[in-house]
Amino acid sequence: MQKATIQLETLTCPSCLQKIENAVGNLKGVDKDSLKVMFNASRVKVNFDDTISIEDIEKAIQDLGYGVKRSRVKSA
């Protein structure tokens, strides 16, 4: 299991947060219970297993139209 912290471009509206939460939460390999999108910090925290990569998670966010600044991955 790996633990990612993804820094996004500033989230302006709370509805964006819900869209990201739904998109990332529904990815296979993502631990839904660990998922947290922090509105004021514009940051996503999530744990995931080796059936998915950090690039896949970033892509899911970018596909919604939100910019990803950088990600940090640690083993959890």
Added chain:
Amino acid sequence: MSEKTPQERLEEEQEYKDHVHHTKINAAAITDHLLGNIHTLHVKLHQYHWYVKGPHFFTLHEKFEELYDDNEKWFDRLAEQLLASGYKPASTTKELVEYSMLSEDPADKYIKAEEMVDNIIDDFRETRELTIRAIHLAQEEENVVFEDTLIEFKDDLDTKIWMLQAFLGKEALEDDDYHDEEED
């Protein structure tokens, strides 16, 4: 020129709100989400008030009632402040449910008392996160009275979170993802 119908006026208002949400959000638009959260909490706190079980029944049954009473006061106070600021707060169940960021679950009636308290802490924290943004925006908009009310609301949430955490034997900021400063 004929007067606009209520439906036309509503469409104008919705167009304005959509525009604000997708361009430059303001304190009032965030507060619609606060009202949504408060609305969900109103129902959820009643659910917990009714279904809580175990040795803490008498304490929590009473505490949840106190919490929904306070919650109700904020619902009216924040909405009235919006009106005074010239904004039109959400005023139907459907709108409030759409704006709410919180979830509820009929299965919660069967969960442990401590889990109920933990869920309410999470909901208060999520509401506080939005409140912080609203405070900053009200500050930028120089709406000082609204800023002051929002600060008071945050103060109230801070106190409630601290006390509920203490009930669970935890520190005020323990397990709070929003206060995790390890990054950057």
